[in-house]
Amino acid sequence: MSKPQLLVTSALPYANGHIHLGHLVEYIQTDIWVRFQKLRGRRCIYICADDTHGTAIMIRARQEGVREEDLLARMHEAHTRDFAGFQIAFDHYGSTHCEENRQLCWEIWQSLRKAGMIYEEEVRQLYDAQAGTFLADRFVKGVCPNCRAPNQYGDSCDRCGHHYDPIDLIDPVSTLSGARPEVRTALHLFVDIEKQHAFLDQWTQNADHLQPEIANYLRGHFLGQPLRPWDVSRPAPYFGFEIPDSPGNYWYVWFDAPIGYMASTWQWCKKEGEDFDAWWASPDTHIYHFIGKDITYFHTLFWPAMLRVSRYQLPRRIQIHGFLTVNGEKMSKSKGTFILASTYLKYLDPAYLRYYYASKLTPRVDDLDLNFEDMAEKADADLVGKVVNLASRTARFVVSTGLASSWPDDGGLFAQTAADGIEIAEAYEACDFNRAMRLILAAADRANQYVERQEPWKLAKDPGQTEQLQKVCTVALNLFRQIAVYLAPVLPRLAEQTGRLLHRPIQHWDEAQKPLLGSPVRPFEHMLKRVDRQAISAMIDESRQPEEAVQASGSRTTVPSAKPVPAETAGAVTESGASVSSSPRWDDDEAALRAEPIAPQCTMEDFQKVDLRVARIVAAEDVPKAKKLLKLTLSLGGEHRRNVFAGVKGVYKPEELVGRLVILAANLAPRKMAFGTSEGMILAAGPGDGEIYLLSPDPGAKPGQRIH
């Protein structure tokens, strides 16, 4: 029998946000690998889906006043369109919110039960009475119980890397309402993953399942100690699947998300008349997961442990990539480098980005830097100047004659590039696309040198050299075709165009092994435009928004940020023009309001608890060790002074603050901070991160006056 068939997945993007260039590192990487396998004749399917459950979706639907299902349908359509635009060719793109997933979750759940890995525990859980919900891990912050780092999320500490339960947090605060959550007792269900410790020791360290740096990381950070139980249930209200044998409780989104890989495959099987078990329950299928390094924990520990006790196959390999940075820094909305897939497609050809990512991707977990000038140079020099140019400079000479019918002497050039196919294939196979691209470009260099030596343009002027001209162009176009074959996983459209040019579609990797002879040649048509630098600028301008920087992860962020993800991005794609033109004088959009929705209602009494006062900044000094803090001395009139640390460093200079009037929250409890005690807070608007607007009273106000 032939090699095992392949089932390949990319991480499921969360249905709470749009696809951006960071996500695309992963989808382009996976798509190239899948296309490579298919081109080699390997049976291979590429499966993905929207990740749809969890508190973040529930909260957002609530904010928008729509049903979760409507929100999901909208995002599914947008995601599908974005992926198609970048030529990401899924065999199926489903959703975790489907019957198949519910059934599979239930089945695996029962397997975990049977393996004795599920236990129940009454836990005291944090409940936000204002928001009317129990608080998901990422909606509560507090002090890490392990290292005492303040302001940590409920699931893990980013400072010490410790994973724990939200209930263990010290001084919890709800990020939904800002309220101090009350403690309520609730039944929770746990997976005792420690029962699989020995298995995971072995599985993660052996058989090339993981990159070595990942295996080391797991050994150093998790496997050296008992694995903590995993809290996999959430009490109502929660958007997800209710656990059949524990009514009122729902599976945590991270339980059903990876099972979504299976559910989506199942849907594909139904569509194609395939046997689901042949794909997930048979050793004749090799399963490959491509993910970003941020979700390593779930995919390399929980997921294998869950599968182990079920009747399903373990992944053959989990391929992990790093994050995307732009110009050496994380993507930033204010710098215009947080670019949505749909925005890119308005201005630039996806081929540029596909080739650029390919040329920079290695099998390592390193972060990848996107530099647009670099991308433009590479696309122009490599793709247009070297590759496409080969066809462009020779095809026209053989339109009337077609390719020669026998292979001329080419000095072994074709044979060399054919032989290179082995090494190039190895590079693709190992996800070392950088190496593959370099090998391919070397072949293009050799081909251009050949054309240069043979000078077909001179032969074309000599009627006696017609035959020689045909030979030279036959060689050149065959070398070009080999390159088009090797580049086909990265640049599918170039392969199609080459097929059209030479009247023979490219369908298999091995077509680079045998010259194409006697084929007619169409007149050359442009295959790829040079990069328009102005389009790059326009794209960045359109992407520039007064927003704080956003996580530049290459894969999904199932765990949402504490603030609801700004919804304005949805509008930017489909309806950005309309609202602008209807209000000529002020074009204020609702981005800010959506980014930070209005808090739950409070009473006048509540409001009056806060004593706001006019104050004058009488001194301001830099705090050298602080990144964001300035130390301000405020006067409330007379001798009344307050010492306040304000996070405005870099936005306001100390000297320009001295003398100005601000609004001070004067009766806040003093707060001990790293550099001293802060005795109040000055009021400011803006999202932060370079955008802060201090509030000032109109002229005439006096320090010490209260705001009513």
Place this chain on the structure above:
RNA sequence: GGCGGCGUAGCUCAGUUGGUUAGAGCAGCGGAAUCAUAAUCCGCGUGUCCGGGGUUCGAGUCCCUGCGCCGCUACCA
């Protein structure tokens, strides 16, 4: 400050288990050619492989340490 990553030619980077005079592309300079989307071809690279120790017969490659940069995080009461 904590955790993680990185530091190789002007720029972007290869150099995966330590082994001959450290490589490529781009940019630059000089030349050729004019078929091609001003694309192509030829020629030109002694860089303290961030610094300092160490292991080794031998280190860009391993260990320690210092410095610098990036990210997350903490200081935004």
